[in-house]
Amino acid sequence: MSDILRDLFPLVWSGMITGCLYALGALGLVMIFKCSRVVNFSHGNVAGFAAFLIYGFSSGVLLELSWGAAVLLTIIAIIAIAFLSYAVVSPLVFESDLTATIATLGIGLIAQGATLLIFGADIVSLDLPVPRFSTAVLGLRITGYDLTVLAVAVVTIGALFFVIDFTKLGIAFRAISENPFAAEVCGLNLRSVHLFAWIVAAILGVVGALLIVPTTFLSVTTVAAFMLQAFAAAVIGGFASLPGALVGGILVGVLMNLFTFYVSPEYSSTFLLGLIMLALNIFPNGILARVEGFRV
Amino acid sequence: MSDQNVSLPLSPVDQAGWRSLISAQVGTWLLIAVALCLPLVVAGSWVFALGICFANAIGVLSVSVLVRYGGEVSIGHTFFSAVGAYTVAILDTRFGIPLWLSVPPALALGVVAGILFAWPSRRLSGIYLAVSTLALALAVPEIINNADGLTGGYEGLYVSEPLVPGVKMSLQRYYAALAVLLAVTYGLARLRRSRQGLALLLSKSHPAAADAFGARQVWARVAVMGISGGIAALCGAMLAFAGSTVSPSGFTFWAAIFLLVGSVVSVYGLTFPRALIGGAFLTLIPQFLSASGAWIPVLYGVALLGVILAGHYLPRLTQAMGRRKGGA
Amino acid sequence: MDAATNALTGQGISLSFGGIKVLKGLDVTFRAGEITGLIGPNGAGKTSLFNCLTGAYSPQEGQIAYAGQSLDGLSPAARAGKGIVRSFQHVALSLDLTVLENVMIGVARNHHAGWLNAFLPLPRGRAERAEMERAAMGALTDLGLADAAHSLPDALPPGMLRLVEIARAIVGKPDVLLLDEPAAGLNNSETRDLMQTLRKLRSGGLVMVVVEHDMDLVMSICDRIYVMNFGEFVACGTADEVRRDPDVIRIYLGSDDD
Numbered sequence A: 001m002s003d004i005l006r007d008l009f010p011l012v013w014s015g016m017i018t019g020c021l022y023a024l025g026a027l028g029l030v031m032i033f034k035c036s037r038v039v040n041f042s043h044g045n046v047a048g049f050a051a052f053l054i055y056g057f058s059s060g061v062l063l064e065l066s067w068g069a070a071v072l073l074t075i076i077a078i079i080a081i082a083f084l085s086y087a088v089v090s091p092l093v094f095e096s097d098l099t100a101t102i103a104t105l106g107i108g109l110i111a112q113g114a115t116l117l118i119f120g121a122d123i124v125s126l127d128l129p130v131p132r133f134s135t136a137v138l139g140l141r142i143t144g145y146d147l148t149v150l151a152v153a154v155v156t157i158g159a160l161f162f163v164i165d166f167t168k169l170g171i172a173f174r175a176i177s178e179n180p181f182a183a184e185v186c187g188l189n190l191r192s193v194h195l196f197a198w199i200v201a202a203i204l205g206v207v208g209a210l211l212i213v214p215t216t217f218l219s220v221t222t223v224a225a226f227m228l229q230a231f232a233a234a235v236i237g238g239f240a241s242l243p244g245a246l247v248g249g250i251l252v253g254v255l256m257n258l259f260t261f262y263v264s265p266e267y268s269s270t271f272l273l274g275l276i277m278l279a280l281n282i283f284p285n286g287i288l289a290r291v292e293g294f295r296v
Numbered sequence B: 001m002s003d004q005n006v007s008l009p010l011s012p013v014d015q016a017g018w019r020s021l022i023s024a025q026v027g028t029w030l031l032i033a034v035a036l037c038l039p040l041v042v043a044g045s046w047v048f049a050l051g052i053c054f055a056n057a058i059g060v061l062s063v064s065v066l067v068r069y070g071g072e073v074s075i076g077h078t079f080f081s082a083v084g085a086y087t088v089a090i091l092d093t094r095f096g097i098p099l100w101l102s103v104p105p106a107l108a109l110g111v112v113a114g115i116l117f118a119w120p121s122r123r124l125s126g127i128y129l130a131v132s133t134l135a136l137a138l139a140v141p142e143i144i145n146n147a148d149g150l151t152g153g154y155e156g157l158y159v160s161e162p163l164v165p166g167v168k169m170s171l172q173r174y175y176a177a178l179a180v181l182l183a184v185t186y187g188l189a190r191l192r193r194s195r196q197g198l199a200l201l202l203s204k205s206h207p208a209a210a211d212a213f214g215a216r217q218v219w220a221r222v223a224v225m226g227i228s229g230g231i232a233a234l235c236g237a238m239l240a241f242a243g244s245t246v247s248p249s250g251f252t253f254w255a256a257i258f259l260l261v262g263s264v265v266s267v268y269g270l271t272f273p274r275a276l277i278g279g280a281f282l283t284l285i286p287q288f289l290s291a292s293g294a295w296i297p298v299l300y301g302v303a304l305l306g307v308i309l310a311g312h313y314l315p316r317l318t319q320a321m322g323r324r325k326g327g328a
Numbered sequence C: 001m002d003a004a005t006n007a008l009t010g011q012g013i014s015l016s017f018g019g020i021k022v023l024k025g026l027d028v029t030f031r032a033g034e035i036t037g038l039i040g041p042n043g044a045g046k047t048s049l050f051n052c053l054t055g056a057y058s059p060q061e062g063q064i065a066y067a068g069q070s071l072d073g074l075s076p077a078a079r080a081g082k083g084i085v086r087s088f089q090h091v092a093l094s095l096d097l098t099v100l101e102n103v104m105i106g107v108a109r110n111h112h113a114g115w116l117n118a119f120l121p122l123p124r125g126r127a128e129r130a131e132m133e134r135a136a137m138g139a140l141t142d143l144g145l146a147d148a149a150h151s152l153p154d155a156l157p158p159g160m161l162r163l164v165e166i167a168r169a170i171v172g173k174p175d176v177l178l179l180d181e182p183a184a185g186l187n188n189s190e191t192r193d194l195m196q197t198l199r200k201l202r203s204g205g206l207v208m209v210v211v212e213h214d215m216d217l218v219m220s221i222c223d224r225i226y227v228m229n230f231g232e233f234v235a236c237g238t239a240d241e242v243r244r245d246p247d248v249i250r251i252y253l254g255s256d257d258d
Ligand SMILES: Nc1ncnc2c1ncn2[C@@H]1O[C@H](COP(=O)(O)OP(=O)(O)O)[C@@H](O)[C@H]1O
Pocket: A293, A294, A295, C017, C022, C040, C041, C042, C043, C044, C045, C046, C047, C048, C049
């Protein structure tokens, strides 16, 4: 019993914390997918680029700003990138969602190359100005970082759901996700809603990247690799459901933690593969709404 | 909502008639003749690079065949090419088995791996399938590294057994890869005319209609993945032989994406010249840019977007031009 | 006698989508040797009934049998194997294939050369292809489409595509032929030719059902006509009987002149 308390609870707790970050990433993917049926494979690379921009703006590599100003400037840059990306992808969205999805891979490659070109392949460290303390609750060590992540995730996700539920744009977003054709007939502008989703997703990506980097370090691949767990989270959550992405993120965080601790740290990607295949097959209807009704 | 299939910028049969078909054939034969003579004139390092280029061209075909016949996109084909590569490499280093004996099991294992992957994902399509192939690609390097007893782990394996003893090894590498590439394009040309090929193509665009004429959707999916996995395994086998080493760094997630890039750049073509375009793109650009590696992803990304957007805008542009001409 | 044993029958077929009843307990007998018409306004459930008969939809209730053998639980492909073939209301041809190749798919179920034949130039595969081409060319010639055999569907007008769709259905010598709006999009002379072709096809063993909005066609070639509305049969009988039926006049024939 005490063994379980000693191992399991901390594992679940830290899994939940990283899970919140996966959820942030997954929510961005789901936002875009829900309204336009495009999987944004550039998500991770663009978010990684954003993390490097913050580093560049605050460390003197590009500029020497305060942390807050660097974040603000980065968010502006990222919104511009989201705008550009959507401008490139948008003509394809209405033709074939799979072609548009492939195009996002191209954007991801460019973001990856740009990061390499500007910042090089070296590892840098990017810290987060968080309160440094830790307390023990029931044998659980809770740090200032944990609480920051939790607070930021709750506020961000809360704000997101508020926007989607109560603002005009959010309602349009829901309408278009339900039935794009009917929504367009009703005079809703598909493109502006798509753009809204791309921009929100990009900001969520920046927030997620900012919060994940302190746990490791920053290199060209770290954030992209982190976003892959976000993919798993989105898939497990159903890819078309925002609450699903949240649950999926936390589930992936906790399960990965348990797997690496109890089974093997070497096979975590294989475990993720198994998890994705299992999720896609056990809940094919929840995940694959389009499999059911076809017409001839 | 937009349709599920990948839109193809060009139609497979040029319906202007036989004349252009014949000239295309002549072009292909010329290209084959050039490929056959090339090692006599170019430097050794080029012969080596071209061997790898042929192997990559096979990999590009494996992705294109999935797009053409299945309407699906994969970003995880390194899984299947790794199967082929390690089959050849392990049989070579462990048992001294030469290529001509190790290619058939590599092909068979690739087909089996394709089918094994297709079965649980038989109901997935479009982006759902793409995401599960992504997971497949991610697991590959990890599996190879951890099975180091068999695969040589991080360091990899060295393929040294000659195909024909006594012939210069560099020539063997070149011609073996070229021969397999030609065989694959020939087989695919036959497939296009076969009963199975027709059924697969109908199933891609009208699964319910194919079903009503006896070609089950599940059959179609499993068959396409089996074919595609088999071709990818041939790509791996030839990469192992032509490149003489096999290591996990050749089968990363990025390598899988590059295969897709090559396929897009060749406009999903299944002919020898088209496959060569894709293979050359994957092999020769890194060769030229080896000094400034950071430009490679940028260039690939731009090329990918460029081809896709050209596929989108060109038909419209020519239509608009035609209209203007008609009006004048 | 032959006609009775080789009938395609449905008993109590009920189908609903999310609570909406599309077919409401239909009993039907489509006899061999006859051409049966199935008419009714749009949304009546005609295509849905075809989908149930071919296995594309699984009705919640009811049994479907052909020649006394139950078809329940069989996949569309398995039913195709039993000779039950259909055409589609929305032309379902592959744009990657030529007209000839599209029609060749109609005979695919009669051929079984293995996978090696698909990749290698083996005699069996070649013979199969030649045989399929010959049959498809025959069907295209019957429908006056021989000239278009090597075109891609993209290049043809809708009326011709409709005929290709029908050619694909009839080329395999089916035992049950379900045609969904075969004359939609055809001009008058094409419709007349189609009527001739369908009459010629009528044989002792063939169950033929035609869903059609063209009343002239239905009235002149069908031996028996079912009239459907809101998922139910309103009337059933010969052309004359149906034409005189007051319900039919009210809901269908009299409503407008289409
Ligand atoms: N796959 C489906 N999902 C939901 N409703 C359907 C589906 N197929 C048919 N329906 C409904 O069933 C009814 C009958 O359609 P259909 O059989 O196509 O009519 P018809 O062919 O007589 O015009 C329509 O109301 C249609 O909306």
